[in-house]
Amino acid sequence: VITAAAARALAGAMAPPARVLVVAGPTAVGKSSAALRLCEARDGELVSADSVQLYRGLDVGSNKPSPAELKRVRHHLVDVADASNPWSAGAWCAAAAEAIGDVARRGKLPVVVGGTMMYAQWLVRGAPDAPKASASAVAAAQKFLAPYGDDWDKALAAVAERSEACAARVAKLSQNDFYRLSRALEIELDREAGGGSGEARRPVLGSDFDVRCAFLAPADRTALYHAIDERCDIMLARGLLEETANLRATGRLPSSSTAA
Numbered sequence: 001v002i003t004a005a006a007a008r009a010l011a012g013a014m015a016p017p018a019r020v021l022v023v024a025g026p027t028a029v030g031k032s033s034a035a036l037r038l039c040e041a042r043d044g045e046l047v048s049a050d051s052v053q054l055y056r057g058l059d060v061g062s063n064k065p066s067p068a069e070l071k072r073v074r075h076h077l078v079d080v081a082d083a084s085n086p087w088s089a090g091a092w093c094a095a096a097a098e099a100i101g102d103v104a105r106r107g108k109l110p111v112v113v114g115g116t117m118m119y120a121q122w123l124v125r126g127a128p129d130a131p132k133a134s135a136s137a138v139a140a141a142q143k144f145l146a147p148y149g150d151d152w153d154k155a156l157a158a159v160a161e162r163s164e165a166c167a168a169r170v171a172k173l174s175q176n177d178f179y180r181l182s183r184a185l186e187i188e189l190d191r192e193a194g195g196g197s198g199e200a201r202r203p204v205l206g207s208d209f210d211v212r213c214a215f216l217a218p219a220d221r222t223a224l225y226h227a228i229d230e231r232c233d234i235m236l237a238r239g240l241l242e243e244t245a246n247l248r249a250t251g252r253l254p255s256s257s258t259a260a
Contacts, residue, residue, distance in 0.1 A: 017210040018104035022049075023113040024120050025216035028227040032065065034216065035113040039073040045103045047096055048077045049114030049123070052259050054092070055083040057247055060240045063231065076103070083259040084252050092119055093127050093204045100205065124211055126201030133186035137193070141185040145178070152176050162188045179258075 021044075023035045035046055048054065052062035056079045065075055076099040081087055087095075096112065096119070103110040112123065122128070133141075148155035152175060159181055160167040166188040173180050205211060218224040247253035253260050 017208055018110075020100055020104070020110045020112065020205065020209050020211045022120055022124060022211060022213045023111060023216065024117060024213065026218065026224065027115055028224060028231050029216045029218050031113050031115070031216055032069075035111050036069060036073055039109070039111050042109045043107075044109035044111045045074040045076065047099050047103070047110055047112045048075060049092075049096070049112050049116055049119040050078075051087075051089075051092070051114075051116040051119060053078050053114070054080050054087060055259050056081065057252055058083060058243070058259060060235050060238045060243045063235070082252060083247070083257045084254055086257045086259060089118060089122055090127055093122050096123055097204050100209070104209070120213075123204050124213060126203050128201055133183070134190055134193075137186040137189040140189050141182050144185060145182060150176075152178070155181060159185050159188075162192075165191075 021038070023031050023038070025031050038044060039046055050062060052058050053064050054077050055062070058064070065078060069075075070078070077092070077095055080095070100110040100112070112120065114120070144158070145155055148158065155178070156170055156173070160170050162185070166184060169184045169187070170181060173184070244253070
């Protein structure tokens, strides 16, 4: 005889994984509008994967959803923090997993959308299992990079020479991204000191989720570039300079903030 509790547990074990959709793509390709329509058609809710929209007050510069769009579909991880107390990618992953679980438990479709590709990659592929750098590694990295000043090419080459893993890590960096260059060196220094490689990845979402990804690609790159230019012009007209100046003047956007 199967009890009611056992039947419920068995039904839960046999239930299919909850579907999660990730909508990615370049700036101005139409991710947000597509995700909004999808949520309306499939009873979904949006989980923002934008590293700046999560900060209060950074409205124009982050192209934050309009009040009308926020009313159309429920949004998560928009206006949840102050730029003076910045979030890390790991903090976003934890909050995103919690939001996705909440949406799924209520029987709705979680739709993750945003322009911060690293956030989407960590959510789908797992977050790097690299612990916070030790104080000694941070100090050693600063000392190592200090002689190179603003010479990106020489600093990059010097860090890449540390190891093959380090060279592969820094090869993915954008020009003049000294913050992540220093972080890559810190990971390598801790590894050399016996603190682990930091190459492993830990899942952000468990096996209870079936994650599907859609990457929107422009049919015409030139048209996309024009759309990005137009968006920048609109931001300036809407008060981007004034917004930034006010945030800086009130101390809500310190230079140390990643959003700055």
